Amino acid sequence: VTQISWWHAMTGANAEVVDKIAKDFNASQKDYELVPVFKGTYPEALNAGIAAFRAKQAPDILQVFDVGTGVMMAAEGAVKPVADVLTESGAQFDKGQYLPGIVAYYSKPDGTMLSFPYNSSSPILYYNKDIFQKAGLDVNTPPKTWNEVWEAAKKIKSSGAAACGYTSTWLTWIHTENFAAWNNVSWATQQNGLGGGDVELKINAPLYVNHFQALADLAKDGTFKYGGRTSEAKQLFLAGECGILTESSGGLGDIVKSGMNYGIGQLPYDSDAPGAPQNTTPGGASLWVFGGKSEEQYKGVAAFFSYLSKTEVQEYLHQKSGYLPVTLAAYEATKKSGFYEKNPGRETPILQMMGKAPTDNSKGVRLPNLPQVRDIQNEEYEKMLAGQQTAQQALDNAVSRGNAAIKEALGN
Numbered sequence: 001v002t003q004i005s006w007w008h009a010m011t012g013a014n015a016e017v018v019d020k021i022a023k024d025f026n027a028s029q030k031d032y033e034l035v036p037v038f039k040g041t042y043p044e045a046l047n048a049g050i051a052a053f054r055a056k057q058a059p060d061i062l063q064v065f066d067v068g069t070g071v072m073m074a075a076e077g078a079v080k081p082v083a084d085v086l087t088e089s090g091a092q093f094d095k096g097q098y099l100p101g102i103v104a105y106y107s108k109p110d111g112t113m114l115s116f117p118y119n120s121s122s123p124i125l126y127y128n129k130d131i132f133q134k135a136g137l138d139v140n141t142p143p144k145t146w147n148e149v150w151e152a153a154k155k156i157k158s159s160g161a162a163a164c165g166y167t168s169t170w171l172t173w174i175h176t177e178n179f180a181a182w183n184n185v186s187w188a189t190q191q192n193g194l195g196g197g198d199v200e201l202k203i204n205a206p207l208y209v210n211h212f213q214a215l216a217d218l219a220k221d222g223t224f225k226y227g228g229r230t231s232e233a234k235q236l237f238l239a240g241e242c243g244i245l246t247e248s249s250g251g252l253g254d255i256v257k258s259g260m261n262y263g264i265g266q267l268p269y270d271s272d273a274p275g276a277p278q279n280t281t282p283g284g285a286s287l288w289v290f291g292g293k294s295e296e297q298y299k300g301v302a303a304f305f306s307y308l309s310k311t312e313v314q315e316y317l318h319q320k321s322g323y324l325p326v327t328l329a330a331y332e333a334t335k336k337s338g339f340y341e342k343n344p345g346r347e348t349p350i351l352q353m354m355g356k357a358p359t360d361n362s363k364g365v366r367l368p369n370l371p372q373v374r375d376i377q378n379e380e381y382e383k384m385l386a387g388q389q390t391a392q393q394a395l396d397n398a399v400s401r402g403n404a405a406i407k408e409a410l411g412n
């Protein structure tokens with residue numbers, strides 16, 4: 001039996017999905033044993049994978065979050081394109097079976113698929129219906145615009161329905177990168193970095209400044225409560241501390257499991273943005289395969305990816321976790337089964353992403369060092385939320401420090 005190692009960053013209900021998929025794959029055949037290993041948050045798992053590669057101890061498969069894509073693309077020789085892994089092993093591989101926006105994001109400009117889109121997501125709004133009821137808000141009408149979120153959050157706080165009105169995971173991914181796409185405003189030059197080259201950030205434009213200043217103002221009395229840089233804020237919502245949460249659709253697993261009385265809405269948009277809502281971009285993560293492994297290991301990886309592409313496996317992953325189905329067949333099968341009628345809101349992240357053809361502002365973002373640029377943004381946002389600077393200062397600093405870091409990464 002050949003062991004295939006898979007380093008990942010999944011916790012809670014999503015870790016249960018990883019373990020179940022691994023167990024079922026292992027039971028489905030006798031030649032390979034897939035061994036999932038949890039390596040911390042997305043940034044931690046990426047760093048662990050890079051360090052292991054340098055020490056010549058890379059796993060076979062590494063789960064890398066969306067914004068680590070540029071880092072992996074730049075690591076030539078370190079990775080083996082998934083398209084090659086699949087075709088060389090003789091596995092059936094038809095790119096046309098996957099959701100187009102997702103495959104494009106994880107492919108080279110020539111169309112070669114580089115990584116396997118294991119868990120793609122979009123950010124959505126969750127609200128606690130019990131808290132809405134207590135606050136005198138309409139339990140069937142989630143806020144649609146950011147101004148409506150601020151108003152609902154104030155009402156939740158002032159009525160005493162909950163200690164905090166609103167919280168959010170990922171201020172970078174949701175309030176900056178998806179804020180850009182959904183409101184159809186530029187995040188950076190060069191099609192947000194997807195066009196390559198020397199990129200300049202645009203995130204200190206007035207729409208962003210107004211948005212972040214609103215967050216900073218609401219943070220003063222705890223109407224908005226900050227949770228942390230990645231998914232930490234989900235716990236504030238699960239604990240009933242905050243009435244509204246913006247978070248990945250991949251947060252659904254834990255929210256469903258908690259048994260709370262929740263509702264789902266679209267990601268809010270800015271009512272001052274004429275093009276909003278446009279489309280959201282694929283988040284989540286994909287699976288990268290390291291180079292320098294044996295033929296047998298690559299065969300095992302290919303067998304696993306073929307297994308993952310099966311309609312019933314994709315249906316399970318999508319319905320249990322809230323991540324998007326990555327194959328069109330699984331999406332169709334889920335529709336046909338009546339799942340979306342029975343589970344209102346569960347199609348929302350897919351419709352948001354696929355509802356409109358993307359513009360240059362909304363195909364996603366890419367930089368060779370985006371995890372680092374996100375860290376810079378987080379530092380500035382945290383200072384702002386602690387009352388040490390205005391949104392204008394935070395975003396100006398994020399742009400100038402971010403631009404300098406990008407130049408340095410490009411060797412300029």
Ligand SMILES: O=P(O)(O)OC[C@H](O)CO
Pocket residue numbers: 042065066067119120121122170173231248249250251282283284285
């Ligand atoms: O929580 P996830 O897995 O949907 O990931 C969210 C972001 O895309 C991470 O960069």
